[in-house]
Amino acid sequence: MEVKRLKQVAKDNQKSLVNFLRDIVRIPSLSGQEEKVALRVKEEMEKAGFDEVFTDGIGNVIGRIGSGKVRILYDAHMDTVDIGDRKNWKHDPFGAEYKSGTIYGRGACDDKAGVASAVYGGKLMAALGLKGDYTLYVACSVEEESAGGKGIEYLIEENRLKPHFVVLAEPSSLNIIRGHKGKVGLKISMRGKSAHAGTPWRGINAIYRMAPLIQKIERLNNRLPSAPPLGKGTITVTKIDCEKASLNAIPDNCTIYLDRRTNTKESEQSVKRELRALMGKGGKLEILQKFFTAWELPREHPLVISCVETYKVLFKRNPKIFLWPFCSNGSYTMGEKGIPTIVFGPGEERFAHSADEQVKVEQLVQAAMFYAVLPGIIVKRYRKT
Ligand SMILES: [Zn+2]
16 A cells, blocks of 8 residues: 555645535434435445445444455444533534634544544445455444444444444543543432421431431542543542422431543542442432443554554554543453554544543544555454454
């Protein structure tokens, strides 16, 4: 594969790549409402020269290239978070403004940039006739933001893609992310006894019952065990609530919400055990969503090495390799299923979910080239192992 020619073809495709991303940014796609954007993505994939394009039972759009032995899955999610307060946006969140090499709008970075670059990775492969002993699936998935991986779970379980390797096209500033912390949301409720606020001795104040536990949780955060390479987990109280509380009555209930980030040594069981020990007999502990597992792929894993090699071939320098404090579909692919996974994509992490969401076109094009070259390099490595 000649890098010079790839760069030329990428350059020739830049305009249509930009148009594609702007089109899909203009189509709002909250989790569970991806149908319209999925149609547009499918249309682009069909034009791109994939061997097969299909929509699965849950609404993921999948394009296949090749039918070789090594199965590689690229995943980028089509759903976005909401825009929040419109007043905070300098650019129309659905205007897809394009100014001096940057595209603005909700999803421009997380994760429609990943969708656009992954689809164009496939398009470049088709245009250049890149082939090898691999089957590449480019999946544009649903419900990453809300259901935490419902789309990817369906892709792997129901479509039986059985990938050997997964690349998550999420905004990583074109750095290679070889693992990240896990997370779980929890809530703890305490009951009390209501009474008139003027005769507090007649009631049991649920907030006062909760207060010592909150302080214990704050202290717990400082003594959570560290496990390399991800280091210490964290625990934070993020919200406190008394349901149907009157401002002149003793509250008979109090609920706190917790955000817990975990390392690879921590599990759902260990997190629950730790909190129950602090709670003693009082209170009720519940998990809010599923438990997202922390994971790490060794620095010397063939997938990491293939990514480094691809990066060097294209950009003539060494990539940065990091672990993330954020969570992604990798909690499912690598954390639960043990499929070697890395995150690599256009767009900067700090713009994800922000009111200033944006992506540089230069990164879109570079990511597309990376996605086009990586499968061939993985296959070479795979043969050696
Ligand atoms: Zn994302």
